[in-house]
Amino acid sequence: MAEKKKKKKKTRKREGERNLEEESQVEEEEKRGEEEQIEIDDEVIDEKADRIDDDRDTQALSLYFKEISKIPLLSPDDVVVLARKARKGDEEAKKALILSNLRLVVKIAKNYIGKGLSFIDLIEEGNIGLIKAIEKYDYRKGFRISTYASWWIRQAISRAIANKSRTIRLPVHIVDLINRYFRIRRELTVEDGSPPSIEKIARVMKIDKDKLERIIKASQFTRSIDMQIGDEEGTLSDIVKDESSELPSEVVFNVLRREYVDELLENLTSKEREVLRHRFGLTGDKPKTLRETGRIMNITRERVRQIEIRALKKLREIVLGAVKPMEWL
Known part of the structure; x- marks a missing residue:
């Protein structure tokens, strides 16, 4: 009996060591993949730049890519050290974090080419999002800085495109x-x-x-659709514009007229309505996170996210469908 326990203990120890080794390999592979991806992206970006009509833009982009390619990537330990200093008001540390992630902005911005803004404008808007991300980044929460910054970069670019290209006018x-x-x-x-x-x-x-x-x-x-909602610089159209984006819990509908919101929500299922009411504080309560909403509804965080995406997609179709000229004839 005692020998069986010893064998089980040894087996568990070996499994634990193997898991640690696998995790270490995954982390190294992930890091290696990121570095390779950035190099590949630089090549793709150069190809994109070659197709831009304005020669001056092309030259400016080429120079910009050349300059940011010289900036070394930071290790996770470096990020923590700099983030700690940045939170204490160290501007140099903040600048270092921003500079080391400029290639991330370019990588994300290239996915939005052809959607209403020039590549240079996309990068500039993405850089604004990056700066905001660095200002808000809290290393103590365990998020990787690239993951955290990516959300803010995408949001900044998407909002800029929406502000330029989305204007619903009545005849x-x-x-x-x-x-x-x-x-x-x-x-x-x-x-x-x-x-x-x-x-x-x-x-x-x-x-x-x-x-x-x-x-x-x-x-x-x-x-x-263009009324600002909540405390953030967001509108209802920002919410229904992109159903794949992660939404901050602070964004709420409560400045829209109650009857108008209720009318919109009537087009959803009861579960979809409940998710949005919790997520955006439509019942007068504080907006809840995906995890909090999941606990209340006794479903997983991922399930809440899926229902929310589906509900917002429906609202997007309803809102945009309501202003189609054909319906006025």
Whole structure:
């Protein structure tokens, strides 16, 4: 019996040593893969730059790539040391962290070429995201700086593209109808002493009631989609723009009109509604993390994320579908 216990103990010890060795190999492979990937990306980026029409941009990019390629990558230990100094206000340490991750910005920015911004603009926006990431990075939480910074870089680039390329405009004749609707609504309210029904306004305007409702809803969507929500510099369109992105729990819907949000959520399943209510604090509570939401709903963190992505994708389709010109005809 005692000999069996000894054998089991030795087996467990060997397994533990093997696991540690495997983890070490994985880490080395991961590091080696990252370095190789950066080198490959530099070559791909040069090819992309060669296809840019503006020669001055191409020259500027080539010079930029050459300069940042000289900046050495930091080891995890170096990152911790510099991050600790940066948190204490050391500007040189902060600068070193930023410079060592400039190639990461280029790597991410190249995936957004052809989406409305020049490559140089994409890199500049990504660098802004990188700076913000370095300012917020907390090495004590155990996140790798590249993983943490990647989110901020993508968000900065995506938001810049959205601000440039996303503008939902209503046709002039629809704007005229909306203005006429509000004018008649005010006049009838004064005459009757209470807001008129949509049917009565439609009769006065000599327009189909269903069509008028669609026009009004489209107007509400175009006004609400660009309203800033929560304490972050975000809008509803930022949330429904990219269903694959990780969303910060601070972003909330509560500045939108309650009835408008409730109307949107009615298009979702009960589970999707519950996830969004918890994640974005729609019930008046503090927005919850994926993990907190999972505990409340008795599902995994990953399942919460999947449901959230699906729900936001639906909202995106509803919002964008509500302003399609074909629906006004």
